[in-house]
Amino acid sequence: MNSQMHKPTGGDISGRLRILLAAAVCAMMLLGSPAGWAQEAQTLDGIAAVVNEEIITIGEVREAMAFEVTQLARTYRGERLQKQISAAYKQTLNNLMDIQLQLARARQLQMSVNDGDIDRQVDALREQNQISDDQLVQMLKSRGMTLETYRQQIREGLLVAKVVNAEVRSRLIILDSELQEAYEARQESYRIAGTQTVSHVLFLLPERASDDDVAQRRAEAERVLQEIRDGGDFAALARQHSEGPSAERGGLLGTFQANELLPGFDEATAGLLPGEVSDVVRTRVGLHVIRLEDRQADSFKSFDDIKEGLQNELLREKTGAKYQEWLEALRLQAYIKILYED
Numbered sequence: 001m002n003s004q005m006h007k008p009t010g011g012d013i014s015g016r017l018r019i020l021l022a023a024a025v026c027a028m029m030l031l032g033s034p035a036g037w038a039q040e041a042q043t044l045d046g047i048a049a050v051v052n053e054e055i056i057t058i059g060e061v062r063e064a065m066a067f068e069v070t071q072l073a074r075t076y077r078g079e080r081l082q083k084q085i086s087a088a089y090k091q092t093l094n095n096l097m098d099i100q101l102q103l104a105r106a107r108q109l110q111m112s113v114n115d116g117d118i119d120r121q122v123d124a125l126r127e128q129n130q131i132s133d134d135q136l137v138q139m140l141k142s143r144g145m146t147l148e149t150y151r152q153q154i155r156e157g158l159l160v161a162k163v164v165n166a167e168v169r170s171r172l173i174i175l176d177s178e179l180q181e182a183y184e185a186r187q188e189s190y191r192i193a194g195t196q197t198v199s200h201v202l203f204l205l206p207e208r209a210s211d212d213d214v215a216q217r218r219a220e221a222e223r224v225l226q227e228i229r230d231g232g233d234f235a236a237l238a239r240q241h242s243e244g245p246s247a248e249r250g251g252l253l254g255t256f257q258a259n260e261l262l263p264g265f266d267e268a269t270a271g272l273l274p275g276e277v278s279d280v281v282r283t284r285v286g287l288h289v290i291r292l293e294d295r296q297a298d299s300f301k302s303f304d305d306i307k308e309g310l311q312n313e314l315l316r317e318k319t320g321a322k323y324q325e326w327l328e329a330l331r332l333q334a335y336i337k338i339l340y341e342d
Contacts, residue, residue, distance in 0.1 A: 048093055049338045051100040056093065058340055065092040090341060101330040103156055106163035113158045121154045168326050172318045174311050182310055183303050190301040193258065196269055197293040199251035201237060202244035204286040214282075221280045221287045228277050234291050243286070252293070265290060 045059040062069075065088050072084045126136050140150050183190070201224055203217045224241050228234050235250025246253050258266055262285065268278040272292040281288045 046340060048340045049097055049336065051097050051336050052104060052334050054100045054104070056096050056100065061089060061093050061096060064096060065089060068092070093338070093341070097336060098327060098331075099156070099160060101327070101334055102160045102163055104334075105167070105330060106159045109163065109166070111159060111162050111166070113155050113162065117158055118151050118154050121158070122151065164323060164326075168323050169315070169319050172315060172322060174314050174318070178314060179307060179310055180303070182314055183306065186310075187300055190306055192299045192301060194296050194298040195255050195257055196295045197255040198253050198261070198265065198269060199234065199238065199291045199293055200244070200246065200253060201234075201242045201251055201289040202246075202286055203241070203288075204243045205282075214287075217287055218280060221289055225277065225280060225289045228289065228291075234277070251291070255294075264288075269295075 045057050047055050048058045048061050049056045068088050069085055072081060072088065076084050122136075126133065131139070137147055140147055201221070203221045205217055206213055209217075220241075224237055227237060235252075238251025239247055241247075242251050253261070262283040264281050264283045265288075268281045268288075268290050269292045272278060274292055274294050276292055278288075278290040278292075281290060
């Protein structure tokens with residue numbers, strides 16, 4: 001046995017809440033968790049840690065990490081597996097101790113979770129796994145759990161979420177000046193790529209075109225190009241001569257971002273103004289006379305468009321930092337003693 005004072009390590013909020021529901025979720029996800037692991041947890045149970053007046057047993061730690069052990073066993077073997085399991089045990093114990101601190105704070109604030117909220121969580125899991133009430137009970141039973149135990153785990157998970165929201169998240173404010181500053185700093189991520197709308201007249205080439213084939217087709221393309229430059233109607237000439245599916249639309253291909261068209265198109269239109277026509281361009285499918293219909297330069301999403309999403313993003317960032325500060329304060333005020341480290 002190892003007796004020492006200990007401060008649990010930090011972790012994200014979602015990771016900690018996940019620990020509370022891990023055993024119950026495993027009942028739905030794993031039909032074959034290591035039997036030896038569970039039996040050992042029951043046979044060799046003892047006190048892993050004391051948090052104020054609450055105890056955490058070795059069995060509780062091992063039950064919470066059962067799913068992770070199963071995953072580790074698929075990747076590691078022998079001594080490496082044991083090292084990974086030992087590290088997972090320590091982290092899980094730290095998480096469970098932090099959860100006890102948060103539950104104690106929730107009780108101190110006289111918070112509670114109503115049965116309706118728990119019912120909704122149970123129903124959601126049952127529907128997600130497409131099982132009946134009886135099947136849920138049987139699955140829980142196969143994991144050594146009762147429905148009452150499972151509901152208690154859900155209750156504690158919701159209670160932790162409630163106290164974190166009240167003590168941390170609800171006290172955070174994102175100022176408009178912060179939003180504006182973040183918008184400017186992250187503006188590149190809000191870039192909207194420019195587009196161009198193009199039409200073409202296509203002259204197909206055989207798969208293994210000879211020089212004579214190319215020369216003949218190029219001559220046809222040059223004649224059409226000259227007609228267009230002499231004032232001919234591009235759309236009408238495209239309907240008459242183009243050999244692609246866009247012919248019936250007057251050669252209109254559509255609107256595209258850079259590199260979405262065949263290689264050669266972007267280069268051909270780079271120096272064109274809307275309404276201008278390129279020289280004859282060869283691609284892997286044939287020869288093209290290309291007209292630039294319209295061009296939209298790169299732009300950026302407006303501040304109003306991204307404000308809500310950015311506010312949520314900044315709130316998540318602030319919540320993580322403030323949560324760690326709040327949790328550290330709970331640790332400093334608590335009596336925490338580890339009695340067993342795997």
